[in-house]
Amino acid sequence: MIHTTPNGSQQQRARTAALRLAGLQSRDIEKFARDAAMGIAQELMKHNIPIASKRVRPDVGHVQIDMIIIEEKVTTPEPGMRLQFEVEGNMGVTFNVKLLEFLDDPAGYITDLFKQLGPMRRNVQRMRTHKRAADAAIYKALTQGAANG
Incomplete structure (x- = not known):
């Protein structure tokens, strides 16, 4: 999956896809x-x-928001949004949301994102401990091996 900052032609393709699939007016998509x-x-x-971070631009609270184009090899480019923030333990989190x-289901999408945060954090902590x-x-x-050899 490739995530890019949209240029003019990518924005137009994404708008066209969104218009066709979601029935939105092009000016309404970005808003x-x-x-x-x-x-x-x-x-x-x-x-x-x-949490507050020097690595993340604080657009809304401590969350950085970027409009992106999500491109996958098997689908056409589509509009998306990237939310980046840090959580305790110096861990960065990036959510790429397909618009x-x-x-289709805003409440379900958000619920799923929140459900993923806990397991993601535990997995990262476990990997850090093993490392x-x-x-x-x-x-x-x-x-010790070099000193005894």
């Missing part, structure tokens, strides 16, 4: 996407999920 992204960001902020999927243990074992082997 709807921005409003939807702001709503998601506000919901995240309401639950104190994002047309979001339109620290592996790094410690390698360091021990290098330093």
Whole structure:
């Protein structure tokens, strides 16, 4: 999956796809996407999920919002929105939301995003713990092995 900042022709293709599939007026697509992204960001902020970060532009609270074009090899480019933020533990989170999927069931889409946050965080913490243990074992082997050899 490729995510790009839209240029003129990509924006036009995405608008055409959205118009055809969702029945929106072209001027309404970007406004709807921005409003939807702001709503998601506000919901995240309401639950104190994002934290202040120097790596993320604070567009809405501590959440950075970008309008993007999502391109997959098997589908046509479509409009999307990217929400980026940090959570405790110095972990960055990026949500790429496909606008047309979001339109089908906004509440369900948001519910699914929130359900994914907990398991994602646990998996990252588990990977970090395993990496620290592996790094410690390698360091021990290098330093103690070389000293005893």
